[in-house]
Amino acid sequence: MEVDVEAAVAAAFRDERAQVVATLIRLTGDWDLAEECAQDAFAAALETWRRDGVPRRPGAWLTMVARNRALDRLRREAVGAAKLQEVIVMRRSEGAPEPDFADDSGIEDDRLRLVFTCCHPALALEARVALTLRTLAGLTTGEIARAFLVPEATMAQRIVRAKRKIRNAGIPFRIPPAHLLPERVTGVLAVVYLLFNEGYSATEGADLVRTGLCAEAIRLGRSLADLMPDEPEALGLLALMLLHDARSAGRTEDGELVTMEHQDRTRWDAAQIEEAEALVERALRRGRPGPYQIQAAIAACHATASTWDDTDWPQIAALYGELARVAPSPVVELNRAVAIGMAEGPAAGLARLAETEGALKDSHLLHATRAEFLRSLGREAEADAAFAQALALVANDQERRHLERRRTNRSM
Incomplete structure (x- = not known):
């Protein structure tokens, strides 16, 4: 059976790259050298695996090739005692496919x-x-x-x-x-x-969501929560990611971005939302609220509202106020302005937004938010100018198309 070598290399890059780089860093102490030689190993795999077939242990093969590349580089560049010592260390490692990463970390x-x-x-x-x-x-x-x-x-x-x-x-x-x-x-x-x-x-x-990154982050979050079950922020972070991920199916339709206001909530993952709610409650019972727990509580307000109109915006605004106190940032203030605008009206939201404009002047989200507030206040010319600023800054294709539709006052 013919093997898709490009797919095999892509899978190895996804699954093995971090370990290969970490191995070389541990051997050489040189982060740049480690990254460059790992990249060389993956490039070599494309050619060699086509000729010889995919090895039984791709990670070990890549580590060996990358280590040999690093050894060759160090040999060529050895100009003093420090470099020569690195060569000695690398020579000692020859013949061992991978270094011993045994540990007592748990x-x-x-x-x-x-x-x-x-x-x-x-x-x-x-x-x-x-x-x-x-x-x-x-x-x-x-x-x-x-x-x-x-x-x-x-x-x-x-x-x-x-x-x-x-x-x-x-x-x-x-x-x-x-x-x-x-x-x-x-x-x-x-x-x-x-x-x-x-x-x-x-x-x-082109893609709004990179599902592989989301899945890997959630997997790491679960491992971290299992490792530290009494760390409330680990529980809060896992809950936060699960709540956002639970809404993923409703975020796009026919390849286009759908804002939460217009999402079909029956497509949200109810079981995942329920799991996340339990995690939030478990974390908050420890009495040490932190930024991830607060963000999870905000996400839970959105996820548990039966409709957009039922969203508890005053509660969300209050939670953003608490988040701004414990973990201040321009993005938190932007989201707080949105919540205030929904709870108290666009004029109040616009006033709050003005307080964070300097730090986010290069963010398309700031200008898009201002545009929506201005439009709600009937200030169409200013809204159009704000949409133009947002479009000049956005880099994601789906978000750009969404902003173009909003600029022409077509909802979705």
């Missing part, structure tokens, strides 16, 4: 173990999250930059500085023991959250 999930390893507390929180998303999750620098609301060049520099700090300070790439996991959990939660966000609302490209 983490059973391989991918989650790598995320904990990457989220080293010696790095600033944003740096460790960005580096993990780039290295292990495979998000582009542009996608990560949009998640943090900074220019792509700025994020690229932050990632470079984080790698440089790891190298210069000799920060080890080791799986932390169980007693050190709590100091890394904040970064791990942020990685899973941002991975899901990029999957649920892709910042660019």
